[in-house]
Amino acid sequence: MAWQGDVAAASVPAPRVGDEPELLAAAQAGDAYAAHRLGKLCAQHGDRAAAKHWWERAAAGGNIDSAYNLGIWHEKHGSLEDAVTWYEAAAGTGDAEAAANLATLLLEQHGDVESARYWYEIAAHAGSRTAARRLAQLCEDAGEIAPAREWHRQAAADGDVASAHDLGFLAYSAGDDEETVHWWEYAARGGHAESAHCMGLYLHASRDPEGAEAYYRLAARNEHPGAASRLGAIALSRGDLRTARAWFEMAGGAGRVDDQRMAGFVCVELGDCAAASHWFGRAAAGGDAESAFNYGLLLIAEFGDLAGGQHWFRQAALAGHHGAAVELGGLLSVAGELGEAQEWLSDPPPPAWGRPAEPELTASAELAAAATGRRGAVPLDLAELTEVLGTWDLVTRPLHDHSDVIGWLVERSGVHESAIEHLASVRSTLLRPGSAPWPSPGEIDHVLATARDLRHRLGVQ
Template sequence: MPVPRAPEPFPPGEPSEADLLNAAQAGDSGAAHRLGRLYAQRGDRSAARHWWERAAGAGNIDSTYNLGIWHEKHGSLDEAISWYELAAGAGDAEAAVNLATLLLEQRGDVLGARQWFESAAGAGSRPAARRLALLCEDVGDAAAARDWHHRAASAGDLSSAHDLAFMSYATGDEGHARGWWEYAARGGHADAAYYLGRLLHADRDPEGAETLYRLAAKVDHPAAASQLGRLALARRDLRTARAWFERAAHFGRVEDQRMAGFVCVELEDPRAASHWFGRAAASGDPESAYNFGLLLIAEHNDLRGGQHWFRQAAMYGHQGAATELGTLESVIGNQTAESTRLTADQAAPAWDRPVEPELVARAELAVAAAGRRGGTVLRLADLTEILGTWDLLTRRLREPIDAIAWLTEQSGLHSGAVEHLSSVRMTLVRPGTAPWPTPSEVEHVLATSRQLRKRLGLS
């Protein structure tokens, strides 16, 4: 809720309350405005409204603005809009922003809101420029959105700089994306620092990326902590990796709870490993449930506990858990019909191959860019599998060759399906070449990826 506009403090020797009252009663609009603020501070809302109305009637714009706030706080929407319109019409930029916000959020009047945001932004209001940019994005006016974000960012709005970076990345302009992310990161915008790190990682600069991740992690950015954990793990610095993964895991990130569990196993700390696997398993992570079951049996000889978590993992299609469940129940002698079915009906193996870090970074940037402002929701695991599959299948081609024709010939799949996979893959690694894929496109391309791996013996 906006705050009523206060007059300047009384300097020594200025009129007392009684003097102000006399002056206001005699028609002094400035004195009436001061009285309204004085009574508002005391909690006498009726008296505040009375004097602000007297002052507004005499042309005091600050009182007109305050009356808009007064009615907004008291739920009188029509009255608030009327007072804001009077103040905004007289050139008050703050009133125009408040009016536009009410029209947009309470009445759904996009055209009216845009008009008043434009009025305020034209008068130099940075918040209005940002709100106008977001409104233009929401109605699909990308060119106007970019222009208003640029105005807001140039005036110091770090969030608009971050948005401009994403808009630039989505069109393939990585130079401008890098510049705006760097600008916002230097100003303390943690997400900008993180995504600039991901862009550097995608460009095979892990050292530069690490610097940005550390900048973001200083303000407890969990994804940045996770990336620092992965970089430390790649160097086999297990203790540092554990510290970063645990830092990220405390934010409830299941994948980092799982990674913390794996690192604790490497460090021969089964108690901590059980803690993290247990937390992730309780959140429905099948890999953690499987490993939690293994630890319960190996460290505590808890066969019943292991059986429970193997079953939980197997229900989500985890092959290893289904196999262990069948073996365990044959040993302890209480194999159930359900566990027999889980063992028999094992799903196709999930994608569990390592993927180059730069490809994972590209996938994450695509997910974030496509999903901005309520956009297309894509899954990081799906995009990683698509990029990882193409890399896996084509990395051995040592001479210039038509990869689509080769994969089509080797697999027997229709060339159109392989071309579609290639097109989506290109969009992810070279943004701007085509719109981001839709969820249905991703499903089709995933099916093609899995068929290719199966037919080429790489499942």
């Protein structure tokens, strides 16, 4: 059933011109079906009050379509308790759409999860795709993953690509590669850009860059900024600066500060300092310390703007950027402001991790961040995950035999064995989900400290 004009039941034939007297006579004589059709005609003519009157007559006579339409009428007009009453009347007869609308109203307006779940189940069993998806989400929120997957499967089998996408993530988190690929491919073929992007990440993490690029392009055709960012990095790795610029600018235009910064770097390489200034400036204004630092360098080197350069160095230094603090100290020394210069130069912030990680590692980190950030949860920090994975890759690179990598790292660094084992365990989970639950933010903080200690002791940055 669906609204036509304001409300109407699709199963009821539309009244023809000239039907009014016939319908009116039948409705006044107590014909519930005629009263329903007359209400539909009034709705089409924009007479909502008359539509409500005749639907009430029809519903009193047992017409379920009118009960459903009255639920919609009252919901639209803010009479939510009356809407619940009429939806219940229709849903009680097995009407799937009424049950789904009732469940949504109870959930969103009353916070009644138990009752909403009951009516979603009624609607889902009656074939409502929307109800199956909402029920799956409620099960996910309750930690009931097995039933969540079943309800998502029902919705996905009925063409819901969002549920197919969710099934891909549930499978990915459980380490089920076959199901992951099946559902993300299914959703991507159905036009779901995020699934196409996730398939690209999955293939990149699996060391299939050509397959990954094909999916990134599919997602980018639907203007997915993350896919555009990945394509920018691929073009940059090939030395194709103009193509890289176009992709980074597309991603940066969607507000991604990392890609605004990358667009700035590429524009510098192309000799377009005005465009570089634009992108570094946007990212710096968005709080990106690295962009603020580079914006300051650009303003001084290309435009001779010492005051502007000093301003952005200070912003970056206050955000913890080591290079900006050193540059700021130098500028202040030249300007004769020796007191503040000494403050920055004597105790600059420590250098941050800036080494680019391998694409397959960043893809795994991005999938982990997305998987942990679903359903309103706070995702693990992508930069921190990338640093954890990149550090392990960096410090173990000289080792040819990885049979005792933990013992080798303990011997070389002096870091406690249990700390390195924890770092190895978290790394394994990030690269091979399903082997253990996703790490908590506290665990990431802990292993990140271990990673930084390892780099410091081994003298690698």
